Amino acid sequence: MNLYTLLESRFPQDRPAICLEVPGGRDSTWDELAQGSARIAGWLASLGLPQGARVAAPVEKSPEGLMLYLATLRAGLVFLPLNTAYRDSELAYFFGNATPSVVVCPSKNLSWIAPLAEAVGARTETLDDDSTGSLLEVCADFPGTFATVELPDTVLASLLYTSGTTGRSKGAMLTHGNLASNALALHDCWGWRSDDVLLHMLPIFHIHGLFVAANGALLAGAKMIWLPKFDTKVAIQHLPHATILMGVPTFYTRLLSEPSFTREVCQRVRVFISGSAPLLTETFTAFQERTGHTILERYGMSEAGILTSNPYLATDGPRCGGTVGRPLPGVSVRIQGEPGMIEVKGPGVFAGYWGMPEKTKEEFTDDGYFRTGDLGHFGGEAIPDDYVSIVGRGKDLIISGGFNVYPKEIESFLDTLDGVEESAVVGVPHPDFGEVGVAVLVAKPGAVLDPVQLLATLKTQLANFKIPKRIVVVDELPRNAMGKVQKNLLREQYKDALL
Template sequence: MSHSLFTLIENSLPKDRSRIILEAPDRTHGLRDWSADYLLSFAARLASLFAQRGLESGDRVALQVEKSPEALGVYLACLRGGFVFLPMNTAYRFDEVDYLVGNAEPSLIICDPSAEKPILEIAERNATPHVLTLDAEARGSLMDEAAQVTEIVPPVAVEADDLAAILYTSGTTGKPKGAMLSHRNLASNGLALRDGWRFTEKDVLLHALPIFHAHGLFVACHCALLAGARMIWLGKFDRDMVIRELPRATSFMGVPTFYTRLLAGDDFNRDLVAHMRLFTSGSAPLLAETFEEFRARTGQAILERYGMTETGMNTSNPYDGERRAGTVGFPLPGTEVRVMSDEGVELGVGEVGGLQVRGPNVFSGYWRMPEKSAEEFAEGGWFKTGDVAMIDADGYVHLVGRAKDLIISGGFNVYPKEIEELVDDMPEVLESAIVGVPHADFGEAGVAVIVLRPGASLDEKTVIARLKEKLANYKVPKRAFFVENLPRNTMGKVQKNLLRDEYRDACKN
C-alpha cells in the first residue's frame, strides 16, 4: 500500500480523466482549463525533469513564483517524485530568501523570470545546484525543459512519515523555523477536512488564496483534489473577479480581510450567494461583527476553524450544527485538544490556559532544530501551540489570546522579534517594541514604538521605508511612534500589553 499523498490524490480525482478540474479565468496566456489527465501528466513530466536534473527523493525544491496552475503542478510533481516542497512567500525580499535557502539547502529553486538575477546570486552564495524560471503566463525555462521530457519516471514510493513539505514560520528568535510536514500529516488533515466539510465531485471551489501558505495550498487544494472537485483558480483576491465568479462556485475559503472587502459593496448580497453551500474563514480571528454582518446580509453563517502551519487544521465549527461567532468549534476527527495551566495541569471547562494539540496532523518538528522542536512538545506528543484558549461547557474552543505576542495581519503571521531586530539595528535607535493593534481591513497591524539614542533624529516615514527594503510588506508596521522610555515590569520585561492599549486606535481610519 502506498503512503504517498500523490497517490491518494490521483485515486481521488474523477475517473473520467478528461473532466476539467482547474479553471484559471483571469489568465490571458497558456492553458486556460486543466483536465485531471493534464494535471497528472504535467506533474509526471516535472517530476521526471527534476529526476533528470539529478534530484533524489528527500531533496528540497524551493518555489517563489506568482500563483498559477503550473505552480500547483510543481507541488504535485514534488509529491510524485518524493521531493520536499518548499514554498516561499512572493513578498519575501533578498535577505529573507537568502536565509531560507541557506537553511533548507534546496537542490532546485524555481522563481519568476523577473527575480532570476537575485535568485542566481542567492543560489551561488548557498551552492544551490539548479535554478529554473516560471511565470504566471506559463512561460520560462521550466516549461521549456518540461516540454522536452520524453521518459516519464514512475512515482516514487514513500513512507507515511517521509517529508512532503517544509513551510517556514517566523519565530520569537527572529529567525524563521521550517515546519516539517509529512505525507501522513497532510493526508490525514486533508481527508478530515474533505469529509467534515462535505466536499464531493459536485463542488466548485473558488480559490483566491495564495499557495505559499498552508491555508491556500493544503486546506483549499487538498479539499478539492481529494474530492475530485473543480477549482476556479484566481491569481489573487480581486473583489470584482470574486463577485463575477461566485455564481459558478459552491464554496469559498477566505481570510477575514476577504469578507470585510466583500461586505463593503451592496453587490454582495443574498441573491448573489443563494446557491453557495459553504464559506469558511481562517488564518486570523474573524470578528464577531463581521460574522453577524455576513449572516444578516446573506443568510449564511461563515464556518470558522483554527489551525497553524505546524499542525494544519485542528478544530472547526460544525458543518451541521451551530456555528458560533467568536469560537473555532470542536476538534477535528483524530485530533485532540486540551488546555493546560503554566504548571502543567489540565484545566477544566471555562478555564483559560495554554492550548495543546495532538494527532496525526501534528508535525514532527522544525528543520534542523532538534532542541527547539523538543521544547515545543509536552510529554505524550502534545504540541504547545502558543495560543491561549478555553473550552466552554458545550465543547467549543475559544481563542482568547496569543502567547509570544504573535501578530496576525491579513491572515499572515508576523513575529515582532524579527522586526524589532531590524529596527534596533538602525543607528539612531536605542530600542524598540513592535505590537499588534486592531485594523479594520487586516484584522491586526503592527505598530513600532521606538526609543531613540540621545541626540538622534528619525521620523516615521524613514523607519517604514527602511523596513520595506528588508521585509515583506505584510510584516512592515503601519505606524511608528517615538517615546522616551518603554514601559517595563519589575523584572525589566517590556509590558507590551500597555503599549497595545495605548496605541490600539493608531490604525483606525
C-alpha cells in the first residue's frame, strides 16, 4: 500500500478542520493538505518520470513543504529531504549520488543550486516558506484531486541520508512498508489520539521531524502547531495548547533554563518525547522535578525508524532515565557482548544503502540483523532486564593500551561534577598507549572549571586506564542539525594533542 493511502485513510471526517496551525494566519485545513498535495502530485505525474525517480527538497519548513512530501509519495516517486544549511560541495555530493530528476529549493538559493541540479539533469523549481515560489505556480492549474499511485510495500518511498557524524553520508533506502509499519507501531505505543495537538518544532529534512512526528500526527488525524524552529519563549507560549511535544534533549535543557517554564504551562501535555541524541539523567530528573512529567526517551536511526521506547502507560512498566526502553512490537534487538554492538531486525529496517551493495552487505549479519554501530546493554540498576541502554557509538570506542574504554561511561560521570554542563570524550592517537581519551567540557553559566582538579577527582572514582589524558574546556560542543555532538570534528581538532 502507498504510505499516503494509509495516512489519508486516517484523516478526520471534518476535512475543513485545521490540520496545520501556522504563525501569521497561514493555517492549513485537512482539505487544503489533500488538495495541495494532489496538485503537486498531478504536476509530478505530468513530467512522465519513471517510478522511483527522486525529488530532492532542500526547502524551508512550510505547509507546502509537507505537501511536497505527500505529493511525492502519491505520485509513486522517491522523496529526498535535504537540510537547507548544506552548501555547494555538500549538495553537489547528494545530487551526484542520488541523481534526482526534480529539485525544489528556496528562491534565495536558486542561483547556485540550479547549476548543481542541471549538472545531473534535474529540473529546478522554487518553494519559499511564505507560500510562494515557481512550484506553486506550475501546479496551480492541476486539479485538487489525484488518484494516488498504488504500490507494493517494498517500493522505495524516501532516500534519507545519514547525519554524517562520521565520514560521508550514505543514502538509507526506506520503503513505503518501512515507514508505514513504524508509524502504526508508534501510534499504538504512544497512544496517539485524534484530539491530540502536536507542538511541531523539528525540521522536516530528518527522520525525527518528518517520519516520526509528522507521520504520527497525520496517521492519528491530529492537529499540528507548525513552527519553523525551536524557540524557548515561543514554545512556552504554545505548550498550554498542546498535548504532545517531541524534541531533542536541547529542547528540554533550554526549557528548564527558562523560569516561566512551569507546571501550569504543561498542564495539558500528556507526553514529552525525547530522541535523536542521548538525554542526560540530570535533565531527566530536573524535568521531572520541575513539571511533574517524566520524559519518554526512545531510540531510533535513519536506517530503521524507532526501534525501542520507554513505555507510555505506567501499567506497561516504568519510564527510566538513562535507558531507551524495550523493543517495539515486531522489532528484535540483540546485543553482542556486555556492553556490545546493538543489532536489530524488524519491518522498519531499511532496504539498504543507495548505490552501495557491498556496504549494505557488510552492515547486515548472515541471519538478517542490521548492525547499528551503537554499543549498549540490557537492564541495569533499577532498570528492567528487557530495557536497552546506549553507551555510545562503536566508532567512539577507545582502545587504550589494550583496554576498552567507553566514552559514555566517562561522560556520565563528568556530567555529574559541579560546574559541568556537558561533556564529550573522544579518542586521539598516543605514542605509548596507541589511543587515549581527551575530555571536552562545557561549563555551566558562571562556573569556572579547573582541568587539573577535575582529573584528580576522576582518579578517585574510575580505573586509571579510563582517565582522559587531557581535559579541555570550551564554550560549546560542535553539533549537527539534530543536536548530535559531532565527535568526528573533535577527534580531528585534537588528533595531535598528545603526540
